[in-house]
Amino acid sequence: MLDIKWITANKEECDKLLARRGLSPIADEIIALDSERRQILTLVQQLQHSRREKAKQMSGFKDKTSAEFKAARSDAEHINEKLDELMAKASDSDKLTSIMERLPNLPASDVPDGKDENDNKLIKTYGKPREIKTPKAHDDLGEALGLMEFEQTARISGSRFVTLIGDLAKLERALVSFMIDCHTASGFLEVSPPYLVRPMAMYNAGQLPKFADESFVTTTDYRLIPTSEVSLINMVAEKILMPEELPIRYVAHTPCFRSEAGAAGRDTRGMFRVHQFSKVELVSITTPETSATEHEFILNSAKSILQKLELPYRVMLLCAGDMGPASQKTYDIEVWLPSQAKYREISSCSNCGDYQARRMKARYKEFGDNNTTLVHTLNGSGLAIGRTMVAILENYQNADGSIEIPEVLRGYMGGMKKIEKV
Numbered sequence: 001m002l003d004i005k006w007i008t009a010n011k012e013e014c015d016k017l018l019a020r021r022g023l024s025p026i027a028d029e030i031i032a033l034d035s036e037r038r039q040i041l042t043l044v045q046q047l048q049h050s051r052r053e054k055a056k057q058m059s060g061f062k063d064k065t066s067a068e069f070k071a072a073r074s075d076a077e078h079i080n081e082k083l084d085e086l087m088a089k090a091s092d093s094d095k096l097t098s099i100m101e102r103l104p105n106l107p108a109s110d111v112p113d114g115k116d117e118n119d120n121k122l123i124k125t126y127g128k129p130r131e132i133k134t135p136k137a138h139d140d141l142g143e144a145l146g147l148m149e150f151e152q153t154a155r156i157s158g159s160r161f162v163t164l165i166g167d168l169a170k171l172e173r174a175l176v177s178f179m180i181d182c183h184t185a186s187g188f189l190e191v192s193p194p195y196l197v198r199p200m201a202m203y204n205a206g207q208l209p210k211f212a213d214e215s216f217v218t219t220t221d222y223r224l225i226p227t228s229e230v231s232l233i234n235m236v237a238e239k240i241l242m243p244e245e246l247p248i249r250y251v252a253h254t255p256c257f258r259s260e261a262g263a264a265g266r267d268t269r270g271m272f273r274v275h276q277f278s279k280v281e282l283v284s285i286t287t288p289e290t291s292a293t294e295h296e297f298i299l300n301s302a303k304s305i306l307q308k309l310e311l312p313y314r315v316m317l318l319c320a321g322d323m324g325p326a327s328q329k330t331y332d333i334e335v336w337l338p339s340q341a342k343y344r345e346i347s348s349c350s351n352c353g354d355y356q357a358r359r360m361k362a363r364y365k366e367f368g369d370n371n372t373t374l375v376h377t378l379n380g381s382g383l384a385i386g387r388t389m390v391a392i393l394e395n396y397q398n399a400d401g402s403i404e405i406p407e408v409l410r411g412y413m414g415g416m417k418k419i420e421k422v
Contacts, residue, residue, distance in 0.1 A: 001103070003358065004030065007031065018106070020111075020113055020321075023103075030096065030099060033095060047082055048083070051076065058072045058073060101203075104325035104326070105323075105326055105352060110317075111317070111320050112319045113321075114319025114322065115321040116322050121317040122316060123315040123316060123331070124314065126312065126315075128312060135338035135394060135397065136401070137269070137394070138389070141394070141401060145167075145401065146166075146421055147166050147167055148162060148168055159268070161276060162270075166422065168389070171389060171392070174412035175385050175389065175409070176253050176278065178408065179253070179305055180253060180280060182304065183280070183301060183382055186304075187249055188249040188250060188251035188282060188301075190251055191232060191250045192252065192254075193235075194225075195225050195231075195255060195257075196218065197231060199221065199223060201234045201237075202230055203359060204230075204360035205356055205359075206352070206355065207226065214226065214260070215258065216258075226256055227379075228254040228279070228281040228283075232379075233285070233379070235250065236248065236360070236362045238362070240365060241285070241362075242365055246364060247294055248285040251281070251282055251283075254279065254281070256276070256278070259275065271390060279383070282380045282382040283379045284297070284377070284378040284379075285376075285378075286375065286378070287373070287375065288373065288376050299380065302380050302381060305383050309406045309409070311335050311391050311392070311406075313333055313336065313346070314343050318330040318331070318332055324348075326352045327352055328351055328352065328353045328355065333345070333347040336391070337390065337394050338395060345387075347380060348380065348381055349379070352378065354376055354377075357374040357375045363375060403418065405418060
């Protein structure tokens with residue numbers, strides 16, 4: 001959430017930055033609604049004080065039939081009527097809350113302008129794609145091996161689900177262990193968080209109200225996490241941290257659940273875009289002064305996994321119109337998929353600034369005084385397990401349909417060097 005005090009003091013700059021996000025000017029409306037809300041709250045407080053004083057006056061009357069008592073009671077009724085009117089007006093301030101909850105973060109100065117992925121900026125390309133004659137798609141490879149099942153899975157759960165069997169299930173488990181080992185070795189603390197969260201946790205992460213239709217909700221109003229970022233950043237919700245605690249770096253492996261409401265017709269084949277998938281997530285909680293450096297650290301941590309797996313990739317800096325609403329700057333890492341002859345997203349690394357921290361009231365004390373400052377929160381996929389498997393299957397495929405195991409994973413696979421049809 002944005003700082004309304006900053007908007008009031010910088011309305012032209014606010015509208016200018018929001019325009020980069022494709023939004024019309026709105027600062028004047030926000031300021032007017034906030035001013036009205038403040039005036040109403042002041043009047044409510046004054047009338048509540050008057051009501052208390054009038055109640056004290058009425059309690060002092062012995063004769064409840066006297067003209068003085070009746071006049072005081074009439075004044076009290078008038079005060080209550082005015083309070084009811086003001087409270088009704090105060091409910092109109094919900095419009096201000098609705099606007100503020102849906103405003104995206106302001107893009108950083110080095111984020112390029114643009115509307116969509118076509119305007120993103122190439123930062124770096126790593127590795128050279130193998131030359132594969134007539135490359136097969138991951139789902140064709142997996143089904144031919146008898147280790148990836150879609151048809152029976154659809155009978156169980158519907159479309160956009162997959163069942164992994166045998167050595168592919170083992171590969172999934174190996175990737176999780178490999179990634180967690182790499183990230184904990186570089187300073188991340190392993191966490192096993194809950195997969196069900198309350199709506200407030202989703203709100204704190206910026207997932208609600210905007211993405212309400214894209215997450216799964218239980219009959220008891222819990223939400224299934226779309227990413228463990230939700231659980232991890234809420235580890236510091238409503239806390240005041242000490243500066244020596246920062247940065248806090250978390251890594252977690254969890255299943256993730258997404259309705260893919262906005263992805264109808266996209267990547268319907270295979271396991272690239274599914275309702276349930278597995279992901280290793282990186283989260284950092286840090287100070288405003290160090291968040292830019294921490295962003296690069298998370299990016300490098302995610303890149304290192306692909307480098308060790310020897311998978312070709314590129315890094316893109318997202319334009320203002322293509323970033324998620326909570327982010328002020330985002331890098332996407334895209335891995336090469338031979339069957340599509342293009343790079344596809346496998347990790348998104350974002351600096352959210354104090355956008356999430358303001359929602360969840362997460363602060364830290366400055367050195368040497370009692371002042372508190374909002375922390376900065378950052379997150380990145382380190383990596384999406386399913387998409388990493390897709391990349392391995394396609395980039396390490398052999399002409400006979402077998403799959404070479406990347407060397408760094410062989411120890412996690414019991415020494416196995418190749419996945420073949422049983």
